[in-house]
Amino acid sequence: MRRLAFLTFLIVSTVLPFFSFEGYSFLRHTTSHLGAQGSPHSWVMNSTFFLLGATAGYAAWKTNVWYHRVLGGLFGLSLILTGVFHHAPLVDGVETVAWQDTWHSVFATATGFLFTLLTAGHGFMTQGAQRIIAFVLAGVAIIIPIGMFAIPEVMGILQRVMFISAFWWLFFYMKVPNHYQR
Numbered sequence: 001m002r003r004l005a006f007l008t009f010l011i012v013s014t015v016l017p018f019f020s021f022e023g024y025s026f027l028r029h030t031t032s033h034l035g036a037q038g039s040p041h042s043w044v045m046n047s048t049f050f051l052l053g054a055t056a057g058y059a060a061w062k063t064n065v066w067y068h069r070v071l072g073g074l075f076g077l078s079l080i081l082t083g084v085f086h087h088a089p090l091v092d093g094v095e096t097v098a099w100q101d102t103w104h105s106v107f108a109t110a111t112g113f114l115f116t117l118l119t120a121g122h123g124f125m126t127q128g129a130q131r132i133i134a135f136v137l138a139g140v141a142i143i144i145p146i147g148m149f150a151i152p153e154v155m156g157i158l159q160r161v162m163f164i165s166a167f168w169w170l171f172f173y174m175k176v177p178n179h180y181q182r
Contacts, residue, residue, distance in 0.1 A: 001055055001058065002055055002059060002171035002172065003171075004051075004055075005051050005052050005054075005055035005167070005171070006167050006168070006171055006172075008048055008051055008052075009048055009051075009052055009163065009164075009167065010164070012034075012044055012045060012048045013031050013034070013045075013048075013160055013163070014026075016034050016041060016044055016045060017029070017034065019040060019041050020033075020034055020039055020040055020041065021038075021039050021040060021090060021091045024090075025156060026156055026157065027153065027154050027156050027157050028152065028153055028154070028155060028156050029090070029155075029156045030148075030155060030156050030159045031045055031048075031049075031156075031159060031160070031163070032045075032082070032087040032104065032108060033087060033090055033156075035049065035083060035086055035087065036086055036087035036088065036089050036090055036091075037086045037087065037088060037089040037094055037096065037097060037100060037101070038089035038090075038091040038093075038094030039089070039090065039091060040091075042086065045083070046083035046084070046086065047083070048083070049079055049080065049082050049083025050080050050083050050084075052076075052079055052167065053075075053076040053077065053078070053079030053080035053081075053082075053083070054076060054080065055076070055171070056072060056075055056076035056079060056167070056170055056171075057072060057073045057075070057076025057077060058076075059072065059170055059171055059174075060072020060073055060075070060076065060118075060170075061073060063174075063176045064176075065125075065176045067121050067125070068118065068121075068122070068176060071114055071117050071118040071121065072118055072170070074110075074114050075111060075114040075115050075118055078107045078108075078110040078111040078114055079107075079111045081103070081107040082104060082107040082108045082111055084107075085100050085101075085102075085103035085104040085107060086100050086101070086104055087101055087104050087105075088100075088101040112141055112145060115141050115166055116138050116141040116142060118170075119134045119135070119137040119138040119141060119169070120134070120135065120138040122134040122174060122176070123135040123138060125176065125177060126175075126176070126177060127177075130174070130175060133169065133173060134169075134174075137165060137166065137169050140162060140165055140166075141162065141166065144158050144159070144161065144162040145162075
């Protein structure tokens with residue numbers, strides 16, 4: 001399931017831009033823009049958010065560590081809800097449903113915040129490479145969103161780097177020490 005979710009994200013976030021609204025830029029536009037109100041085939045990106053969120057929650061639950069279960073579960077749920085509530089439209093002539101955009105922003109922000117807490121906590125619980133990579137990813141989860149606002153011309157590629165790094169870590173790299181498992 002983890003491989004399927006990761007591969008689905010890679011394919012959808014790379015291929016769907018060719019079928020999205022006119023002017024969509026892989027460099028400048030985010031995956032939320034692919035799932036935005038009025039975006040062609042937005043259901044594909046929003047379904048991918050659901051798949052990633054459900055898979056992340058399941059991966060966190062399988063750790064048998066309550067810290068990971070709670071924060072990872074909330075991370076997964078917030079990502080699912082990011083796909084339920086849609087970003088404001090970038091397509092001309094589509095009326096904005098403001099409350100959808102507001103909730104999308106709330107859950108997208110929560111997703112990033114919860115991932116940062118998950119990786120930082122994991123870093124404190126582990127040693128060696130697990131600790132280093134977890135703290136690096138916590139830093140990435142802080143620095144990349146700042147970079148997205150500072151250099152909006154490349155926010156799409158920055159977000160994809162962050163997502164790929166985050167899900168690679170969560171799905172394939174993260175290992176919790178046995179003494180934390182219950």
